[in-house]
Amino acid sequence: MEKQEQVNESASLVIAGKLKDYMMLIKFTLSFTVVFSCVVCYLLAPGISFNFISVLLLFVGGMLITGSANAINQITERDTDAMMKRTAKRPVASGRMSVSEASTFAAVAAILGIWLIGYWFNWTAALTGAFSLFLYGFIYTPLKKVNSVAVLVGAVPGALPCLIGWVAGTDSFSLGGWALFAIQFLWQFPHFWAIAWVAHNDYSRAGFKLMPSEKGPTKYSAIQAVIYSLLMVPVGVIPYLIHLSGMISLVIVLIANLFMVFQSVRLYREMEVKAARRVMFSSYIYLPVVLLSLLADKVPV
Secondary structure, three states: OOOHHHHHHHHHHHHHHHHHHHHHHHHHHHHHHHHHHHHHOOOOOOOOOOOEEEEHHHHOOOOOHHHHHHHHHHOHHHHHHHHOOOOOOOOOOOOOOHHHHHHHHHEEEEHHHHOOOHHHHHHHHHHHHHHHHHHHHHHHHHHHHOOOOOHHHHHHHHHHHHHHHHHHHOOOOOOOOOOOHHHHHHHHHHHHHHHHHHHHHHHHHHOOOOOOOOOOOHHHHHEEEEHHHHHHHHHHOOHHHHHHHHHHHHHHHHHHHHHHHHHHHHHHOOOOHHHHHHHHHHHHHHHHHHHHHHHEEEOOO
16 A cells, blocks of 8 residues: 555656646746737737637647747757756756657647647638747747847747737738737847846857847947837837727836836946846836736727
């Protein structure tokens, strides 16, 4: 009896460990954030109201596609991940998961996710999701070691979830979807450069070229964060101008954008890792505040 309990306990630990590895493989927190923006933008589409089944299926499909892209990223970067403290414990990099197992998961997840969105919503959204996966996994990921233009390229699949959600609801690439895409596209630059600033030593050790300046965290890099934060201000007005959302959300979005500008300016003035962390954490707060305020203040059709 005691031996059976030990076997059951051991099996439970193995299952828990494997589940944890898969959560790391898909970068669950990052994937959740990405899919969150997709779902909110779907709900922002004209004529779309909350339906639990549709939201659940979009979430699952989005998680499968995003998880597949992140798995491809970890397969490709397994050697460099092993060199960095923040990524060395990832399952493929550490050797806990084989490349073949991760590759099988990535392929199955991609096929299921694309099929699910295409079948339940429309194939325009599904193919946009497939394009986003390809761009992230096979263009952006290897480009990170070549040139800092990778950040610009990576910002496209990073913002496409907004467009995917909108297209899932409208089956069209109409103006509202592009406005939401633009907000998330510009947001990524101060967000990602702040992360790259904080993790600069790790990234440099692995050979990644992710800062705007080849010299790393410089005044030039900081002013780029300021410029893109400033660009977010007029873009944040577009949902109001096209009657996607109302005045209350306009005020909230403007305040959030000005706060990002303020934090980016502080980074330029202080040039410290602490200031970069403030930009990073401010950007984490920014996106849910902006998207949820737009949704709460959605103009009914």
